[in-house]
Structure formats: C-alpha cells, structure tokens
Amino acid sequence: xxxxxxxxxxxxxxxxxxxxxxxxxxxxxxxxxxxxxxxxxxxxxxxxxxxxxxxxxxxxxxxxxxxxxxxxxxxxxxxxxxxxxxxxxxxxxxxxxxxxxxxxxxxxxxxxxxxxxxxxxxxxxxxxxxxxxxxxxxxxxxxxxxxxxxxxxxxxxxxxxxxxxxxxxxxxxxxxxxxxxxxxxxxxxxxxxxxxxxxxxxxxxxxxxxxxxxxxxxxxxxxxxxxxxxxxxxxxxxxxxxxxxxxxxxxxxxxxxxxxxxxxxxxxxxxxxxxxxxxxxxxxxxxxxxxxxxxxxxxxxxxxxxxxxxxxxxxxxxxxxxxxxxxxxxxxxxxxxxxxxxxxxxxxxxxxxxxxxxxxxxxxxxxxxxxxxxxxxxx
Amino acid sequence: xxxxxxxxxxxxxxxxxxxxxxxxxxxxxxxxxxxxxxxxxxxxxxxxxxxxxxxxxxxxxxxxxxxxxxxxxxxxxxxxxxxxxxxxxxxxxxxxxxxxxx
Numbered sequence: 001x002x003x004x005x006x007x008x009x010x011x012x013x014x015x016x017x018x019x020x021x022x023x024x025x026x027x028x029x030x031x032x033x034x035x036x037x038x039x040x041x042x043x044x045x046x047x048x049x050x051x052x053x054x055x056x057x058x059x060x061x062x063x064x065x066x067x068x069x070x071x072x073x074x075x076x077x078x079x080x081x082x083x084x085x086x087x088x089x090x091x092x093x094x095x096x097x098x099x100x101x102x103x104x105x106x107x108x109x110x111x112x113x114x115x116x117x118x119x120x121x122x123x124x125x126x127x128x129x130x131x132x133x134x135x136x137x138x139x140x141x142x143x144x145x146x147x148x149x150x151x152x153x154x155x156x157x158x159x160x161x162x163x164x165x166x167x168x169x170x171x172x173x174x175x176x177x178x179x180x181x182x183x184x185x186x187x188x189x190x191x192x193x194x195x196x197x198x199x200x201x202x203x204x205x206x207x208x209x210x211x212x213x214x215x216x217x218x219x220x221x222x223x224x225x226x227x228x229x230x231x232x233x234x235x236x237x238x239x240x241x242x243x244x245x246x247x248x249x250x251x252x253x254x255x256x257x258x259x260x261x262x263x264x265x266x267x268x269x270x271x272x273x274x275x276x277x278x279x280x281x282x283x284x285x286x287x288x289x290x291x292x293x294x295x296x297x298x299x300x301x302x303x304x305x306x307x308x309x310x311x312x313x314x315x316x317x318x319x320x321x322x323x324x325x326x327x328x329x330x331x332x333x334x335x336x337x338x339x340x341x342x343x344x345x346x347x348x349x350x351x352x353x354x355x356x357x358x359x360x361x362x363x364x365x366x367x368x369x370x371x372x373x374x375x376x377x378x379x
Numbered sequence: 380x381x382x383x384x385x386x387x388x389x390x391x392x393x394x395x396x397x398x399x400x401x402x403x404x405x406x407x408x409x410x411x412x413x414x415x416x417x418x419x420x421x422x423x424x425x426x427x428x429x430x431x432x433x434x435x436x437x438x439x440x441x442x443x444x445x446x447x448x449x450x451x452x453x454x455x456x457x458x459x460x461x462x463x464x465x466x467x468x469x470x471x472x473x474x475x476x477x478x479x480x481x
Contacts, residue, residue: 315392316432316442319451323444324426332391347393377423 004327004363009149009177009200009304009334009354016203016262023205023258031253044257048208049243051263056194056212057185063218065246066210066256070176071098073195073211076246077172078102080221081141085111090139090169092117092125093338094148094155098195099174100338103143115139119342122297123151130160134167142169146178150334150350151295151343152280152304154182158189165190170217176200181271181302192217201302201356203266204259207252218242225249271357276303279355279364286368291375295343295350303359306343306350309375317351317374325370329353382470388451396459400450400470404477406443413473414441435469437462 005013026044045066053061067073079102089103093116106112115137117129125144134142142164147154157178161171172193175184179194180201186194191214198208213221223238227248232239239245280303287294287307294307309317318331333340333349340346353367388397404410411431414420418435432442438455439462450470454462 315390316430319442320423320426320430320444323447324423324428324430326427330391333393334391349392373426374423377425 002326004325004366006353006355006359006363006367007328007330008356008359009152009302009352010330011199011206012201012203012356014358015205015258016265018265019203019205019258019262022261023254026254026257044253044260045251048256048260048263051260051267052210054267055179055184055263056187058187058212060215060242062242063213063215064210065213065243066208066251068207068252068255069199069209070174070195070197073197073209074098074172074174075102076211076224077193077195077213077221078106078141078143079224080246081170082220082222083110083112083140087112087141088115088137088139089113089141089143090115090117090130090133090137090164091143092119092130092145093342094119094123094125094145094150094153094336095143095338096145096149096174096176097335097337098176099143099145100336113137116338117144119148119153119339121343122153122295123148123339123343124153124297125155125160127156127159127163131163134164134169138167139164139169141172142167143172143174145174145176146184147182147302147304148336148339149177149304150336150339150352151297151306152177152302152354153297154178154300154302157184157191161189161191170220177302177304180266181276182273182300186212186214193221198255198259198262202259202262203356204262205255207255208259211246213242213246218245221246223248276355276357277301279303279359279361280305282361283353283355283364283368286364287371290368290372292371295345303355305353305355306345307353308345308348308350309371312374314348314351317371320374321351321367321370325366325373327367327370382474385467396454396456396463398452398454398463400452402448402450402474404474405446405448406450407477408445409480410473410477411443411445413476417469435462435466437465439466441466 049061117133164171171191175196179196194212198204199206225248229244292307314331321327330352382400384401414433418433421432423430428444440453443450
C-alpha cells in the first residue's frame with residue numbers, strides 16, 4: 001500500500017526537489033556567519049530574503065524578518081506592538097490558534113479588547129461584517145487570515161486591508177495558507193505586516209518562516225526577542241536597522257538554505273493555479289457524488305477541502321483513511337476552533353484533505369474510492 | 380502489564396481521554412472478536428486493512444486495524460480513570476489468553 005499524502009495544509013510533502021539534499025549538505029559545511037569571523041561565504045539568509053522579496057513583490061528584502069514559522073512571526077508582530085489597555089483588535093472566527101492564542105494572552109496581560117468578525121458557510125470573511133466591526137470598534141489593529149486552513153476559502157486581502165487601513169488600523173495578514181499557492185502582494189495591497197511559513201506551500205523545510213514588515217512599521221514594532229546579532233555589539237539594545245532589529249541569535253541557516261532552494265525551484269517551475277484548482281474541483285465533485293457532506297467553497301480557494309461522512313465520526317474516518325488505506329489527512333478542529341460553529345461542523349470538526357502541486361489524479365481518485373468504500377461499508 | 384507502552388494520544392479535537400497501547404503482537408481477527416464479548420463490535424473487513432471499533436459497556440471505545448501493533452482506547456468523560464483501569468485489566472486478560480493460544 002503506497003502512501004498518499006493529502007495533508008499539505010499542515011506541512012507539505014514532498015518538498016521541492018533537492019530541498020533535503022541542500023539542507024543535509026548545509027549542516028556539514030563550514031558555517032559562514034557574516035560579520036562574525038574573518039572568512040566569508042555564501043549568505044543563505046540574504047539569498048532567501050531576496051527570493052522572498054521577489055515572490056512578495058516587495059522592494060526591500062531587508063523588510064523580511066526570519067523566524068522559525070508563522071506562529072513565531074505572528075507573535076513577533078502581535079507582542080511587538082506597543083499596546084495600551086483598551087486597545088481594540090478586530091479579527092475573525094476563521095483564525096488559527098497562532099493568532100487567537102496570542103490575542104487572548106494579550107487581552108489578559110495588556111487589556112486589549114478582541115472583536116471577532118463572523119464568516120459565511122464557506123469560512124470566508126463577510127466583508128460587510130468586517131466593515132461594520134471596523135466602524136464600530138475603531139481598532140488599533142486588524143488581523144485576518146488570507147485563506148482558511150479549514151475550508152480553503154480565500155479572502156479578498158486587498159479589499160479587507162484597504163477597509164481596515166481606511167479605518168485607521170494597522171493590518172496584519174496571516175499568509176500561512178496562501179503564500180506559494182496564490183499571490184500575496186503586501187506593498188501593492190497596502191498591508192503592514194504579513195506572517196508566513198516556509199514549510200507549507202513554499203515547499204521548504206520546517207523551521208523556516210518569517211514576517212514582512214512594511215517600512216513605516218519598522219520603528220512602530222518593538223523587538224520581542226533581544227540578544228546577539230553579530231553586529232553593533234557595543235549597544236545595549238538591538239541595532240535599529242532592519243532586519244537585524246528583529247533577528248536575535250543565530251539563524252537557522254540550514255532551514256533557510258532549504259527554503260532558498262525551494263523558492264528557486266518554484267520560481268523556475270511556476271505553480272499552475274488552474275491545474276491545482278481543477279484537481280481540487282475533481283476531489284470536491286467526487287466527494288459530492290459519493291455523498292460526503294463537504295464544506296462548499298467557491299473560487300478563489302486553496303487546495304483544501306473539508307468534509308464529513310454521515311454516520312461516521314470524523315476521527316474514525318481519518319483513522320481509516322490513514323491506517324486502512326494509507327491516505328494521510330487531518331481530522332478535528334485543525335487548531336481553528338471557532339470557525340466550526342459557522343460551518344455547521346462543531347464540536348467534532350471535519351476531515352480535511354489538502355492537495356499540493358504534486359498531487360496526482362490517481363491519488364485523488366484513490367482517495368475518492370477509499371471514502372466511497374467507507375460510506376458503502378456503513379450503508 | 381502485557382503491553383509494551385501506553386501513551387496519551389493528543390489530537391486536534393476537544394480534549395479527550397484517548398490512549399494508544401503498543402502491543403508486542405500483531406492484532407488478529409481472533410483478538411478483535413474476543414473484545415466483542417465485552418461490548419458492541421463494528422468490524423469493517425472489506426478495507427485493505429480491516430478496521431474495528433468496539434464500544435464497551437462503560438462507554439470506552441476501542442479501535443484499531445488488523446495486523447497493526449497499536450490499539451487505541453478512548454475513555455468516557457464521567458470517570459476516565461476507572462474506565463482506564465478496567466480496560467487495562469481486560470486488555471491484559473485478552474493478551475494473556477492470546478499468548479496461551481499461540
């Protein structure tokens with residue numbers, strides 16, 4: 001039984017070709033850290049920054065700060081803001097715990113007020129509700145996900161950010177589920193902060209990710225992590241320049257080398273968004289025909305599909321898919337607990353299948369066959 | 380104890396009392412059928428690796444697949460510790476019986 005991996009929204013597999021090899025090679029190479037020794041060599045972080053800047057279409061690579069993942073980046077952003085008690089935040093019920101938990105923590109420790117905006121039955125932020133919340137609460141910060149990790153519904157980030165900016169809010173976009181699969185253009189869209197991860201649709205290794213910080217925000221944000229930077233060691237505080245201001249300690253060079261390799265590969269092998277969407281539609285159509293209860297999502301969407309099977313507990317379906325059929329998926333709340341009430345999927349959540357550019361028709365069809373067999377068994 | 384290891388299973392659901400028991404035998408059909416006497420068995424034999432689920436009288440759910448070495452038990456919320464103790468006794472008994480039959 002061959003393994004079919006449909007859990008790319010958690011972490012991608014396979015990674016971009018050669019990613020593993022360059023990571024392995026990196027750890028055995030003499031480490032070059034710019035400014036920290038008399039010898040110099042390839043600067044993995046800077047190359048990676050330039051590749052990401054090209055992908056994000058931002059002018060200054062130095063505005064990209066590296067961290068271990070999107071959660072790290074979201075914490076750097078949210079904890080780095082100079083909060084005052086009573087500051088309002090508008091966010092959404094579609095957020096992952098990587099947003100919800102830092103906000104909850106800040107509400108307890110800093111007295112911020114969190115206002116949640118609902119989503120529709122597809123998990124997409126309702127623009128009218130977003131506008132209403134912005135008008136009513138006049139938030140200091142607006143935080144929202146670009147794409148739901150539960151349903152794949154893509155939000156109109158440009159429009160939502162513009163509305164928030166017009167209301168005077170700092171905008172923070174969680175692009176964990178979007179960067180690498182659909183365009184993310186923070187400068188063009190006027191977004192202040194964008195958190196991303198390297199190990200999902202960027203096809204890089206775990207331990208890579210970061211935060212785009214708009215130039216105007218560089219001084220607004222306080223560094224959360226402080227420590228050695230290899231430069232300006234005489235200063236008591238973090239050096240003021242980007243990205244050093246937000247990058248304390250030794251960087252994860254191996255992960256960044258891997259991410260840079262994946263980004264180079266992806267730049268040479270552009271993702272075929274239509275083909276991926278068609279594959280996702282093939283899966284949805286098949287699921288519908290079988291009789292699965294899918295969370296219906298119209299385009300634009302990422303290749304994420306959530307469903308349930310009548311008569312079956314979602315966890316059992318996941319267990320059977322994985323152990324009986326060799327299909328790796330994810331079940332439950334997907335670390336986004338609040339969205340499920342709006343999808344009619346509370347309290348058990350959903351079975352989630354998430355494709356990648358490497359998913360084949362045969363894999364999708366095998367998965368449909370397996371799900372059909374599960375439903376047939378109970379029937 | 381006759382199982383190799385017992386680990387709490389963490390998953391992405393509302394907190395549950397689920398444990399995985401790592402056995403030193405592969406789960407056979409006879410072993411699954413033995414559970415049936417203590418609850419209601421659902422056995423899906425047509426899957427490439429047959430899946431079973433037993434709901435014991437106290438609400439404990441036991442599940443796994445044939446030829447695997449891991450069995451999962453989820454205990455009810457009302458008294459999970461008592462259910463865990465009872466299940467472990469039962470598992471111990473069934474494993475001993477299984478050994479004697481080999």
